[in-house]
Amino acid sequence: QVRLVESGGGLVQPGGSLRLSCVASGSIFAIYVMGWYRQAPGKQRELVATITNTGHANYADSVKGRFTISRDNVKNTVYLQMNSLKPDDTAVYYCNRDGSYWGQGTQVTVSS
Numbered sequence: 001q002v003r004l005v006e007s008g009g010g011l012v013q014p015g016g017s018l019r020l021s022c023v024a025s026g027s028i029f030a031i032y033v034m035g036w037y038r039q040a041p042g043k044q045r046e047l048v049a050t051i052t053n054t055g056h057a058n059y060a061d062s063v064k065g066r067f068t069i070s071r072d073n074v075k076n077t078v079y080l081q082m083n084s085l086k087p088d089d090t091a092v093y094y095c096n097r098d099g100s101y102w103g104q105g106t107q108v109t110v111s112s
Contacts, residue, residue: 002026002101009093009106012085016110020080022095022103030073032098036080038091038108045094049080062088085110 008020020036035050049059049069057069068081078095087110095103 002097004095004097004101004103006093006095006103006106009108011109011111013112014086014110016085017081017083018085018108020082020093020095020106020108022078022080024076024078024095024097027097029076034069034071034078035096035099036069036078037094037096038089039094039105040088040091043091048093051078082108087111 003025004022006020006022008018010018012018031053033050033052036048037045038048039045047060048063049057049067051057051069051071059067066082066084069078071078082089090108090110092105092107094105
């Protein structure tokens, strides 16, 4: 059974940073594309970033230059380093495996 568990969310001031983590279990982590998505209140879930099994990253235009996705295939973990956070980044952030499996989400709130 595939399980994804996110952590690292919280409340941060505008301009601050957070690092999200997602630990995967129940499958061979290294072969899958992993991704981060987010959903703000009243909005549809949207792609934030993805990373292939070889480390190629792709980002939404809204986070390019501010967010960095990375993975550790030994620890079965994918990370999202978020810098220069803005109030518009406020959302529940979800980890995703290969477009099929989702974590429970972690809340990120950017507010002064």
